[in-house]
Amino acid sequence: MREYDVIIVGAGMAGLRAAVGTVKRGLKVAVITKVHPLRSHSVAASGGINAVLPQNGEAHQPSDSIEQHYRDTLECGYNLSEPEAVEILVSRAPGMIREMERWGCLFSREKDDRIAVRNMGGATFPRTVYASDKTGHAMMNTLYEQCVRLRQNKPDQLRFFEEWFVTKLLVLNNTVAGVVALEIATGKMEIFSAKSVIWATGGSGRIYGSTSNPLTNSGWGLAVPLYAGAALMDIEFVQFHPTQLSGTHILITEAARGEGAVLLNLKGERFLGSYEDSKRNMELSSRDIVSRNIRREILAGRGVNATCVHLDMQGIGSRNIKKRLPGVRELCKTYANLDPVRQLIPVTPGQHYTIGGIHTNEKAETGINGFFAAGECACAGIHGANRMGGNSLLETLVFGEIASSGVAEYISQKHGRIPNKQYFENAFEDEKNKICALLERNGKTRPAEIRDRMQAAMDEFAGIYRDGMGLVEAGKIIKELKNTYRDDLGVDGKELRVNYGLIDAIELRGSLDIADIIIQAALKRNESIGVHFRNDFPSRKSRPRHSLVRLQKGKIRIHYLPVRDKKNLFDLLPSVWKTKK
């Protein structure tokens, strides 16, 4: 058994920021991650990170303000956001950028040396800080570098367990006790006991087929805490990004439209102008609107090859593409054999971001003592019913840090009781037997077959447009697939060591459960709001409410919570934050 103050599960941007935060607070930290930290999907984030930067005493855009960032976020989220969490997010943003810059992050700059900002959908002013179109890569390297530095200076305090796969979260008397994990290379399973656990496992996009998420984002990251008693909030809200390279899982960043790219239909018209909701902001309307209208255009027979529309970047100019969007150009060349400097890019909406997640408050606390969650896997209600581009990277940093301070406070209050040895031994045996039992499965259905059918059902019935009949149908399919998983699953390898087939099988159980929950929650929400659009209930209800899902004796239970009211929030703020008149 290994003992730590804090265990951080996941080493993307939220996990690494939490690692830095907890080590700096003097805690003994283990980071457990399925892949090497620099292989985490945060490296693929391209567009940028939102922050209203006061530079030389002035906001970058003189009329912009933190208050405006707050309003934009709320508006983009259709007022389903938690105002308190959003306030924390936007007000801590400039500090986070300064900190990243101090640590060496190479943000793109203006010729006068100020940090450059760009446009993103839903933002009133350009305020998205970026590093060409490889912002995630730049920030992840910086964070990992800081971790290496801390580890070299304080080797006893920080340890990475790379390519360890967490199979269970241990919770006793509603207090977190640790995790059980499997070392992929050796097949060794071990108990990690901890006073506190920070969960930072990222998105769950692989429940859908049409996703730009990596192979690792299976939904297991949400399933493990769910099995341990955590609640999931707003899980039916799944964001589809408007511009995924057609026929692939490659995302063309929103920054392309921020820099001036336009969307064209078969006839070469900028069709967004003919829809009421995207008339005003055109390509820079929020993501849910653009995705819906692209789909509408295709359904109306004005799509290219009946499957996609065109993204036209030629207006940006060859020089600016090379300078600000080199990654887009590389991706187009590699995966579509085309050069966006001269050619149109075929794009179609694809699953992009899991807005819902583990229910947390604005302190990153969950309902379980000592258990914190940050980043895409968490849901503090920041993004409401639709996430604004550039806010997710911001969330990982801000809430990675908030979780760190929360953990330090929690541990200092000596809440962190450690259960006795017998408890851990029993939990370990139990988990090991469960995993080994999977190895014995000799059914005829491969995990991938079940996964493919699940993804197809989710794409068809739980995507951009949903309706009651389709969701019921999807629910039936998932139920059948769960039965197949239970009765007829076959796993190829028969040992724990380097067995990715086994890991796929383990994760698939989580994927199916999360898929089921998304469907049930979507079915129960009889309204259309943000990314959740029901053809059979096209208008929204007057009072915004969050859904909250828990498992009780294996059954899905859905409750609703009102959004907290805090309308006059900004009257309380110091005047420097307000718009300068």
Add this chain to the structure above:
Amino acid sequence: MKEKYYKIAVFRFDPLKDTAHRFDHYTVPASKANTVLDALIYIRDYIDGTLAFRASCRQGRCGSCAMHINGRYGLACEVRLVPGQNRVRPLGQMPIIKDLMVDMERFWEKYEAIKPYLVRRSNEAAQTYANRRKIEKTVDCILCGACFSACMMTGMNSGFHGPAAFVVMNRFLLDERDALRDQRLEIVKGENGVFRCHSMYNCNEACPKNIKPAENILEIKKNID
């Protein structure tokens, strides 16, 4: 003419069980696979779940799936399958864990040895436009290990830092804010340092991100009297 199937020979070796490696031959439907990684995923999903390889982002950004493909190094997710025979084997110079998965510990050790982090000289100095432009050419490195694997010197000398570590070092040497310049140069002066590089340019050839590590190494050499 459009292929209906692709053929791929995949390196298989389990050091705990096998005495020698072998190549297993697979046929993958063209409708299911465009890139080499698609084919490997198809094999693991539908033919043999025990095939071991690393992969994550599927779009050339995470660096997990570097391997030796059809005669040269590359990212499996970026290299398209070719008609006729495809052939993949793992990265070289590193011990094999299983099949296409290698133990990259030495690679990361060398990366960490060059102190890959900024220690600023002054608290206030911010990055400048001009300085960032200078550094730009080094920042696309995704630490996939292809150059390390292609380098003759890392193969012959276990102490040699290897091209990727030098690219990262050059990133910090070029940064005007960096306070560790002297320490860094001390690290690369020694016998396992930059002068062990004989400019064979295998690293330039191997880099899937067109970084040109050899040029970075030359630049570092110029810093040393």
